[in-house]
Amino acid sequence: MAKTAPDEDKQPETAAEEEAEKQAHESEELEIPALDAELGEKLREELGDERLIEMYETMVLIRRFEEQAGRAYQMGKIKGFCHLYIGQEAVAMGSIGALEERDYVVAAYREHGQALARGLDPDAVMAELFGKVDGVSKGKGGSMHLFDTDKNFYGGWGIVGGQIPTATGVAFAAKYRDEEAVCLCYMGDGTVPQGAFHESLNMASTWDLPVVYIIENNRYGMGTAVERISAETDMFKKADGYAMEGVLVEDGQDVFKVYDAIKTAAERGRKENRPTLVEIRTYRYRGHSMSDPATYRTKEEVEREQRKDPIQRFTRWLVENELKTEDELKEIDARCKQRAKDAVKFADKADFPPASALTEDVYVDWPWEIE
């Protein structure tokens, strides 16, 4: 199998180590669960090989991009908070892959992955993390506040839960204007106890709004495990309280399963204006943010979860189904690595915003004296 997935930072130094790692990998490989074969076949027919490979490439790009972002943070080029998405790539790609151009995406603060999956320019996303004027939000948003209206990408929210009512409003507008578009709204498991979640679901269901609420259940909100903050840990069941469809994707590291669930939910939104709550179980490999050593979980747990790596499994599926050879996939990986490095170069070279930008965009540029 092509070794595409493991973190680049963990590459072994010596030949002996490399050999040891290879062996370790081979024995581990046996334990890697396969992607859903039946769904894979179905999606291959529905989407075509090329689209599946595109989706794969985007997932690899997200991972490589995040690795570069992590490094840039350590070098002080990215400041503030930086929440990496490594491990959750199948969620972003599986869900956004099921969207159409006219649909909307609203995300929280861990949104680099969703932004790239939605097709935002990696250069512009990296430049935003660097605080540069060529960033998607002209350097004034930063890691937590990525916006690109051309791509109907609204998000980046630093306030937990703040995005949920707003996403509901985006869906409201889509219905109001008969757009037959749906709004995907991402949140973490830690967000579910918040009032904004419950208020929003109630309105969306009462008023038939085309919104898909996605709980990316990576089991922790900062250092707090799900069962310590939620009486009901099957979070998709909260849908019952609001008379809406609730769906669980238990294996959120399987991009096909995510795609399938969101495709159905998105159609329900577009065709029937009905909301759906989808809980997707996944895992984040890194700490909550760059400053979190994540000591609240064991090494064994992290390793166990990494065996279900969404990219490694996709890699294997592509090879076994002969869509690509190992070598071809290595090429894709090399291309993504280079793309991520190029983004860093671009961001490095870009300028900081001019001083005059400080007071721009507080209000629309509008004369105070209206005649």
Add this chain to the structure above:
Amino acid sequence: MRTIAYREALNEAMVEEMERDEDVFLLGEEVAEYNGAYKVSQGMLDKFGPKRVIDTPIAELGFAGLGIGAAMVGLKPIVEMMTFNFAVLALDQVINTAAKMRYMSGGQLSCPVVVRGAGGAGGALGAQHSQSLEAQYAHVPGLKVMMPSTPYDAKGMLKTAIRDPDPVIFIEGEILYGLQGEVPEEEYTIPMGKGDIKREGADCTLIAWSRMVHVCKQAADKLADEGIDVEVVDLRSLRPFDKDLLRESIKKTNRAVIVEEGWPWVSVGGAVADWIARDLFDWLDAPVGRVHQRDVPMPYAFNLEDASLPGTEQVIEAVKKAAYVA
């Protein structure tokens, strides 16, 4: 005297008060098992157990309200807001319930709750995470608002806040948590509403609180090199604020400049300036000066963040203007 960090001083204040009074308990996000997002509650779970040091869901309105309810019937909760940016979600409970419980129950009830956590700007956290929102609280009758600038003050003031029979909003400086300072081993408290002179001077009074006290002290040192002798007054408590101390200082210097980290319009600085202009009009040799954040949301870009926050340069300029030497 021994030296400890601002965050340790706060920790000691809570620990001592919890040891002293069974009714005091701490709740908030990540305060227990994680030892606090800013490590202010380090070790407290081990000391007091999960009954008194409680991790909450990310539900600010809910857990602040829970604390307020517990306070109404006699407990003394310390509600930690990870930062005051998130405390905005709890404003309904704080303003509509805690602040007026004594008043609207005709004095039958009170809410001896402390809502505390990090406030202030900096560190390139962007518009939703980098704000000085003290004016929201200082505006509301029924609330007391404290903002310590040093480890010494932090400990003495927090102990007072916890013992206070009314709701106290206690805003810590996010950038100050690592600041070291002298803190005595023996027990002491700092009375509510008492300001402090952090540097004596004769030519102009700089009025500040929290992190801006340090900016003012730096500016004062530089101004001293130029022969301008500045007094730095730390308000420490924004509501009530120390009118006597301000009167004394301004009668001596005849000039005042207020330095705040927050926005200028309808702000604490604006209110203090208004009070000085009325109460001490005859003593002023110049209009009351003001230094503050630029009137914009905080930009993420590192260069713009600096350009938005008040620094020593602006303070020096304002003092010179007040002293007519600019």
